[in-house]
Amino acid sequence: MNDDRLLLLSSADNVCVAIQTIERGSSLAIGGDLLQVEERIPLGFKVAARDIAVSETIIKYGAPIGSATRAISTGSMVHVHNMKSDYLPTYKPKVHARHDPRD
Amino acid sequence: MTLATEILGYARTDGRKGIRNLIVVAYLVECAHHVALEIAYPFRERGVHLIGFGGCYPNEYADRMMRQLCTHPNVGGVLLVSLGCESFDRRGLARAVRDSGRPVETLVIQEEGGTRKTVGQGRAWIESTLAALEATLRQPIGIDELVVGTICGGSDATSGLTANPAIGRAFDLLVAQGAAAIFEETGELIGCEHIMAARASNEALGGVLLAAVEKAARYYTVLGHGSFAPGNADGGLTTQEEKSMGAYSKSGSSHISGLIKPGDVPTTGGLYLLDVVPDGEVRFGFPNINDNAEIAELIACGSHLILFSTGRGSVVGSAISPVIKVCANPETFQRMGDDMDVNAGRILDGTATLDEVGREIYDLTVATAQGSQTASESLGHQEFVLTYKSFDPIGPACLPLPAQAGV
Numbered sequence: 001m002n003d004d005r006l007l008l009l010s011s012a013d014n015v016c017v018a019i020q021t022i023e024r025g026s027s028l029a030i031g032g033d034l035l036q037v038e039e040r041i042p043l044g045f046k047v048a049a050r051d052i053a054v055s056e057t058i059i060k061y062g063a064p065i066g067s068a069t070r071a072i073s074t075g076s077m078v079h080v081h082n083m084k085s086d087y088l089p090t091y092k093p094k095v096h097a098r099h100d101p102r103d
Numbered sequence: 104m105t106l107a108t109e110i111l112g113y114a115r116t117d118g119r120k121g122i123r124n125l126i127v128v129a130y131l132v133e134c135a136h137h138v139a140l141e142i143a144y145p146f147r148e149r150g151v152h153l154i155g156f157g158g159c160y161p162n163e164y165a166d167r168m169m170r171q172l173c174t175h176p177n178v179g180g181v182l183l184v185s186l187g188c189e190s191f192d193r194r195g196l197a198r199a200v201r202d203s204g205r206p207v208e209t210l211v212i213q214e215e216g217g218t219r220k221t222v223g224q225g226r227a228w229i230e231s232t233l234a235a236l237e238a239t240l241r242q243p244i245g246i247d248e249l250v251v252g253t254i255c256g257g258s259d260a261t262s263g264l265t266a267n268p269a270i271g272r273a274f275d276l277l278v279a280q281g282a283a284a285i286f287e288e289t290g291e292l293i294g295c296e297h298i299m300a301a302r303a304s305n306e307a308l309g310g311v312l313l314a315a316v317e318k319a320a321r322y323y324t325v326l327g328h329g330s331f332a333p334g335n336a337d338g339g340l341t342t343q344e345e346k347s348m349g350a351y352s353k354s355g356s357s358h359i360s361g362l363i364k365p366g367d368v369p370t371t372g373g374l375y376l377l378d379v380v381p382d383g384e385v386r387f388g389f390p391n392i393n394d395n396a397e398i399a400e401l402i403a404c405g406s407h408l409i410l411f412s413t414g415r416g417s418v419v420g421s422a423i424s425p426v427i428k429v430c431a432n433p434e435t436f437q438r439m440g441d442d443m444d445v446n447a448g449r450i451l452d453g454t455a456t457l458d459e460v461g462r463e464i465y466d467l468t469v470a471t472a473q474g475s476q477t478a479s480e481s482l483g484h485q486e487f488v489l490t491y492k493s494f495d496p497i498g499p500a501c502l503p504l505p506a507q508a509g510v
Contacts, residue, residue: 085342
């Protein structure tokens with residue numbers, strides 16, 4: 001059971017969204033662990049719902065929104081410092097894995 | 104179906120059914136706007152709505168929009184107000200309305216003898232037509248006969264967290280029961296076109312969806328619009344695809360059945376993308392100049408009602424179809440609650456889940472179809488905008504084959 005301050009938009013997601021600002025040093029229940037928050041997480045920012053490996057796809061809304069540029073541990077903020085866009089306007093649909101949003 | 108969810112609609116002779124029984128007064132050029140307004144205004148609380156097209160030059164898109172709006176299932180009768188010398192095809196429009204089985208009258212100001220005489224004629228016609236509409240046959244409407252559109256306006260950082268995904272949940276419930284659900288704003292889908300194409304019910308449609316977003320990207324580039332602004336990252340959004348997913352989440356998680364353009368009515372239930380960006384070279388300016396221009400297009404595609412997501416707080420409603428406003432931001436709801444129908448911001452304070460708010464939006468959609476007034480209806484909002492655009496007809500891959508209905 002995750003902290004009430006975190007929203008999991010889809011069961012397929014590996015990131016949660018902070019629905020209120022979470023201050024540095026406060027404790028956060030996530031993925032069965034109770035963690036100490038190392039950085040301030042403002043409203044609307046993403047938090048790793050589990051450990052995420054380098055290059056792993058970040059899933060939010062049940063959809064890929066980019067990939068990790070370094071290993072991200074559970075409870076850490078996920079933003080421009082540790083993930084990047086995979087979007088290319090010239091990207092061909094056939095190289096994109098067909099995903100079922102209902103998964 | 105239980106009695107509580109039975110919707111008693113208004114049967115039209117073309118076989119469609121409405122959830123409102125309105126008279127539309129339509130001006131056919133800006134020069135007739137005031138006269139049309141004077142005719143309609145005393146009846147504004149008796150189901151008489153004003154729409155119109157301001158331009159004097161002909162435009163196929165505007166012509167088709169007006170025909171579809173004047174024969175919308177929520178409309179029971181139409182009064183056309185023409186100055187007389189504009190190029191709008193008033194006879195063609197009147198014929199389309201008459202052929203649909205609705206009462207229609209055309210008043211030409213130059214022939215009637217000016218403002219006062221036309222206003223008097225128009226008001227008399229409305230009085231008698233309102234009385235005649237009371238006899239409209241009522242028939243049950245199934246959820247599978249409803250068409251529901253969605254749009255967001257006045258978005259903020261909370262829109263993509265609460266109201267948009269909650270509308271997506273409501274869309275899933277509606278589509279599962281066979282309703283047609285329409286989402287749009289292809290310009291805001293840049294970055295998630297591949298994710299969207301993967302949801303298409305077949306590969307050919309996937310290609311069509313990709314092409315629609317590519318067209319939007321080209322169009323907005325010519326107009327000098329960037330997509331991902333540095334300010335987005337300050338709000339916690341990291342990538343283009345993430346930003347677009349916020350708007351896109353209104354579409355829910357059903358498979359996408361088809362792509363339509365303004366004025367195309369879905370042929371069967373399912374989820375549809377409305378391509379609002381004009382075809383061909385960039386002309387006539389921005390695809391949609393404001394939220395109501397988009398709402399008018401959703402209604403021209405047959406939407407019986409509109410689900411409107413707002414974070415900063417929009418107050419608009421619409422002519423013809425009720426607008427249900429889903430407020431994403433709890434602070435905005437505190438400030439502007441009178442204008443809102445659903446407080447999706449409760450998701451942020453933990454007092455409701457996305458699924459619960461999605462269900463509430465669904466239930467309110469049914470209640471509104473049953474006749475209960477939305478906030479914007481009770482406040483008298485009847486905004487309407489129609490401008491110049493141009494479209495090519497949709498191709499064969501855009502609509503589901505009859506055998507695919509409900510896929």
